[in-house]
Amino acid sequence: MTKQLIRSYEGKELALDYLKYRPSYPHRISETIMKYVRSNLPNNSNDKLENMLDIGCGSGQATTLFASYFKSVVGTDISSQQIEVANENNNHQNIEYLVVSDGKFPVEDESVDFVNCATAAHWLNIPEFESECQRVLKPNGSVAIYAYLQKHIMDADSGENLSLGDKYRGAVMEFFITIKAHPNNFILVQKYQPIFEQMVNPTKKWIEDITFNKYSTFETFLGFWATIGEYQALMRDGKPKVDPLEELRKKLKEAWGYENCKDSDIRLKVTYEVFMIVSTKTPS
Numbered sequence: 001m002t003k004q005l006i007r008s009y010e011g012k013e014l015a016l017d018y019l020k021y022r023p024s025y026p027h028r029i030s031e032t033i034m035k036y037v038r039s040n041l042p043n044n045s046n047d048k049l050e051n052m053l054d055i056g057c058g059s060g061q062a063t064t065l066f067a068s069y070f071k072s073v074v075g076t077d078i079s080s081q082q083i084e085v086a087n088e089n090n091n092h093q094n095i096e097y098l099v100v101s102d103g104k105f106p107v108e109d110e111s112v113d114f115v116n117c118a119t120a121a122h123w124l125n126i127p128e129f130e131s132e133c134q135r136v137l138k139p140n141g142s143v144a145i146y147a148y149l150q151k152h153i154m155d156a157d158s159g160e161n162l163s164l165g166d167k168y169r170g171a172v173m174e175f176f177i178t179i180k181a182h183p184n185n186f187i188l189v190q191k192y193q194p195i196f197e198q199m200v201n202p203t204k205k206w207i208e209d210i211t212f213n214k215y216s217t218f219e220t221f222l223g224f225w226a227t228i229g230e231y232q233a234l235m236r237d238g239k240p241k242v243d244p245l246e247e248l249r250k251k252l253k254e255a256w257g258y259e260n261c262k263d264s265d266i267r268l269k270v271t272y273e274v275f276m277i278v279s280t281k282t283p284s
Contacts, residue, residue: 022224023214025062025118026212027065028212030069032210033114033142033144033276036144036207040140040280048070048071049071049113050071050072051072051073051107051111051113052066052069052072052073052113052115053074053114053116054074054118055076055116055120055124055129056077056078056118056119057077057083058082058086060085060086060089060095060097061118062116063075063086066114066116067092067094070094070113071094072096073094074096074107075096076097076099078099078100083098083099103128107136109135110135110136110138110139111136111138112136112138113137113142114143115136116144117143117144118146118147121145121147121192121195122147122184122187122188122192130199137281139281141280141281142278142279142281143201143279143280144276144277145192145195145278146274147191147192147275148272148274149191149272149273150270151164151211152271153168153269153270171251171255172248175225175247175248179234179244181228182230191275196277199277201280202282203279204279205277206278207277207278208275208276210274211273212272212274213269213270214270217264217265217266217267217268218261218264219264219266221268222248222249231244249263
């Protein structure tokens with residue numbers, strides 16, 4: 001990740017917005033992952049495992065899902081502000097958050113049962129990530145890389161399908177172009193297929209058919225787009241004549257027939273799809 005990009009994704013206000021506007025991960029994700037993790041162990045019991053790492057943990061939204069499964073959980077992120085917010089909201093004695101900016105995992109060789117990476121892999125050096133996973137994982141240890149994208153949007157009151165059609169995709173694409181979104185964002189849009197192709201671990205595979213629903217107002221829905229680092233950097237440093245988020249708001253309300261409605265009165269049901277790659281440590 002470039003130094004400029006790192007600065008775009010830092011700032012305590014952005015970290016707090018992550019907590020407020022980004023959808024929290026459902027427990028189905030951790031349950032699915034832990035089923036895979038335990039399936040690779042010789043003793044497939046329900047006892048707590050020893051150690052877990054969460055790489056690119058941000059404010060800890062995914063990290064906390066695994067607190068009950070491990071005796072010790074360490075979340076790492078390049079952003080000191082994200083880690084600050086994670087620590088301020090940490091209610092788990094077995095979770096520790098650390099700032100790590102050199103790509104190296106802050107643990108000993110063969111000391112970790114599981115490495116988690118939630119909505120962060122598109123910013124990572126994948127060969128370096130795989131190498132570090134191979135180093136720190138115990139024999140039969142596992143890795144999960146995943147993220148989510150919007151799949152369906154409905155009016156929560158009427159049940160009308162607002163669909164992610166051409167008008168929606170066009171408005172979002174124009175937003176990304178205007179804020180000069182980093183190309184790595186489009187790895188996310190491609191549902192991590194480029195990452196899967198880049199990975200060399202022969203055990204890699206997809207876990208599919210994971211979706212979850214979130215209800216929000218249109219106001220909160222727009223807040224999600226405001227958490228994109230390049231948008232925050234543009235508004236802070238570029239001072240554009242027209243706010244790209246305001247343009248997105250107008251175009252979506254027009255496309256969905258909400259021109260005369262207050263943002264706070266529009267209730268949406270958003271369905272997200274999760275794309276997940278899992279792998280297991282290979283013998284040395």
